Amino acid sequence: MNNASTPNPNQIHPIAGYEKEIYAKPTIQNPNIIVGDFTYIADDNFESHVSHHYDFNGDKLIIGKFCQIAAGVEFIMNGANHQRNAVTTFPFYTLEGWEQDTPPETEMGLKGDTVIGNDVWIGQNVTFLPGVKVGDGVIIGANTVVRKDIEPYTVVIGNPAQILRKRFDDELIELLEQFRWWDKSIEEIQNLIPLLTNSDLRYVKEELKKLLV
Numbered sequence: 045m046n047n048a049s050t051p052n053p054n055q056i057h058p059i060a061g062y063e064k065e066i067y068a069k070p071t072i073q074n075p076n077i078i079v080g081d082f083t084y085i086a087d088d089n090f091e092s093h094v095s096h097h098y099d100f101n102g103d104k105l106i107i108g109k110f111c112q113i114a115a116g117v118e119f120i121m122n123g124a125n126h127q128r129n130a131v132t133t134f135p136f137y138t139l140e141g142w143e144q145d146t147p148p149e150t151e152m153g154l155k156g157d158t159v160i161g162n163d164v165w166i167g168q169n170v171t172f173l174p175g176v177k178v179g180d181g182v183i184i185g186a187n188t189v190v191r192k193d194i195e196p197y198t199v200v201i202g203n204p205a206q207i208l209r210k211r212f213d214d215e216l217i218e219l220l221e222q223f224r225w226w227d228k229s230i231e232e233i234q235n236l237i238p239l240l241t242n243s244d245l246r247y248v249k250e251e252l253k254k255l256l257v
Contacts (some may be wrong), residue, residue: 051230053081063088068107076102080109080162080226087115096123100146101154108162108180109226116169122154124174129153161196162226180221181211196221216245219252 054070057063068079068090077094087093094105095118103122126133127147136142155175160166164178167186172178177193184190185201185208194200197211197220210217225236233240242248 051082058082058084066090068113076104078104079107080111082109083107083111083113085113085115085117086168093117094119094121097121098123101149103154103174104157106157107160108164110162111160111164111166113166114168114170114186117166118169118171119158120171120173121158122152122156122174125152125154127151127153162224167201180226181217183211212245216249216252219249219256222256223252 051058053067056066056070058067059065065084065086066088067082067084069081069083071090072079074091074094074097076097076099077091079090085093093113097103097105097119098121101122105119105121126135129151136144137146155173158172158174158176160172160178161180161182163181165183167184167188169187170184171189173189173191176190178184178190179194179196179198181197182194183199184194184205185199187203188201188205189203190200191204194205194207195210197217199208199211200206201208212220225233225240228236239248239251
């Protein structure tokens with residue numbers, strides 16, 4: 045979309061007059077949710093898509109720059125876990141009137157932080173389970189359940205997520221991971237757009253090699 049303005053990562057609504065798409069970063073209140081510049085979601089409330097995120101667990105949701113998040117995506121955090129190594133999974137300690145101390149973290153099987161890389165395209169109604177790590181440039185198909193880590197520049201879909209293919213050959217993936225276009229300045233990215241959106245991957249590969257010298 046061409047206009048006279050400069051992209052602003054602190055602008056909530058990136059499309060003038062359209063309320064159902066926001067840049068997530070400037071809306072976030074929870075210090076344990078960290079989202080990079082220009083990552084957007086097809087909704088007007090990003091944090092409503094992060095569930096079971098309780099302060100006492102201390103886990104973080106970390107999402108990189110320039111990610112594209114469709115409607116209905118859910119990030120399930122470690123607070124959703126119940127104790128599974130005992131006779132019952134019932135969480136007595138969370139409910140009024142029951143006499144149970146909070147189990148130690150070692151008993152709860154907590155999975156750690158959930159980390160999503162940069163330039164990740166997340167399709168509609170995707171669900172992330174706690175503690176997954178998703179690499180840069182990944183494409184996740186609609187209705188996928190992500191329960192394991194995903195390598196950079198991979199296409200996945202299904203419940204649980206299954207690898208369809210790598211997006212590019214190993215050489216191009218390595219070049220992109222070295223180049224990290226999302227960390228460039230806005231001016232540099234503006235100049236790189238013709239290269240980043242070029243479908244001639246052989247040409248892209250050769251140009252990246254020149255730029256990395």
